[in-house]
Amino acid sequence: MNSPTYSTTAGAELQHDLVRAGFYPQMVQDVLAEAMMSQPVLDHYVHLETHFDHNEVHRHITVMVLSEKVLYIIHVDDQQLDDHGKDVMAQVSTEMIALHRIASVATNYVYHQPQHYRTGDEVRELTFGMSWNGTRRIDLEPASCADPQCDADHGLSGTAQPEDLVIRVSAEADGQRAVNKAREFAVRLRHETI
Template sequence: MTPLSSAKGRDLQADLNRAGFYPKMVSDIIDEVLDGREPGDHLVHLETHFDHNEVHRHITVLVLAQDVLLVAHVDDQELDDNGKEVMAQISTELVQLAKVTTVATSYVYHQPQNYRTGDTVKELTLGIAWAGAQRIDLAPAGCPDPACDADHGYTGTSQQEDLVLRVSAEADGVAAVNAARTFAKAIRRASAPRGNAVEAKTQQAPATEVRGRVASRFGRNTHQG
């Protein structure tokens, strides 16, 4: 199994270059938003989607820098049929790590009956919540009696929405899954330090259960089924 080593700030530009999605532009915006903070652990996630005859790419960059989490999301769009006129939009959000309420990770293993310590994770979903915005999904409540036609009201779930990234070994490679797993460990440590800091943070913000998916705040839903 590849060691779960995390890329530090000095490798951020190299990872942006490897992604190949306007790396200089993205780097300049990140530098501007961090405003002198030194970047630490980071995750660069490039996704490609096919829509009929069109190819759409977008990139999400997560950077831990001292007391903050930087979230940057970049989309581009062709304005003409020949692809000569292109527009890119970069959205950023700087989140105080003290405001992060949830770091949720979902692991998918193939053939779990044969699991051994160190087996490769086939798919990992990383969800991060910080703003406390809630989405409520409602549906008519059911009844176990098939002959019952009474109105049982509604049932549903309430879940926080901030950001989710799904990384697959099949689509993105094992190294990408390992990188996402390592970043998840880094942000868990940074946002929920052990000891007295944990107790102080718990007193400031009561725990909130997050169920279901967490969605991107930047227009495009980054959760793909």
Template sequence: MTPLSSASAPDLHTALTRAGFYPKILADVIDEALDGREPGGHLVHLETHFDQHEVHRHITVLVLAEDVLLVTHVDDQQLDEKGKEVMAQISTELVQLSKVTTVATSYVYHQPQNYRSGDLVKELTLGIAWAGAQRIDLAPAGCPDPECDADHGYTGTSQQEDLVLRVSAEADGANAVAAARSFALAMRRASAPRVTETRVPAPASVSTTEVRGRVGSRFGRNTHQG
């Protein structure tokens, strides 16, 4: 696995080039999806999986840009045994930050009894969920009666569309975990900005006679005296 890019890196294209997974295609697709928005914090996560004699790679790129989160995912696939014919499939989704409902982080520390402030996180999982598309997982409904052969329909769960990335210092390196942690912080700040307290000045004092006059006039009579 290739380490994730730093969320504070000044150049997204540099991070894509460093990952080395079709950087030119990715750069063009991301530029098109952002449609003129200025990219800010970003995270580039490259994974490699081995399936018998085949090698599969996946890359996920998260980009914060003004009022949106851009999620880009790329898979490649060999179309022949020798690997000369390769196809890459790229998908993008533009999520309004106002639609983000959850930014969750899970931390793993080794030997927590010896923890000191500033110790590195060994593993971090970043989860982001947003309102919008729903993912529905269905399966045939079961029956506690082993003799029953009736059709009980289907049962399932409906979940909000979400994204989960797991980063390990052992597999990806300490810098990758730090980058994911920085992006999680940037994501929380962008999707749930702190509300600045605004003090409302106290109303000016009024006399009892003035209050009575206003209340009386509201109901069509005047109780103002003097």
């Protein structure tokens, strides 16, 4: 798909990073172009994650793209439908969040050997999160009573916390370039949502 979305320098950099990630890049580009409806790319972050489950390897990708008024988030998971990995299915979800709806952009920096810190030292790990009240995590447990002899059902108690998006990036796992890019994207997003 030849889309105006990718016609800028920032759009070309996004295409390059999608191809570099190597996780269904053309599919992700096409879905993103459809979601963005020709809006120009101002900035982006591509996060490819791999995890192991017993004897299987699972990968998924999260792509965040900043335009003038909207943050687009594309998430892709794939799944093998047979034992040999020849029949594969990809599930793609898209979300568009108006920048004025983003309530919080949080970053957690990890510096190694902080006793030797100098201005300009690179962050080695970054946890980047944001909330727009799109989803909430609910943790419930049986409500308890102070009376140890009580066997009545007291219902449930718990908490509901916003948990829209959290990404962790480390230099050891993802490379220093990925950490730096995530930090730059978080700073730009914070600036755009003030």
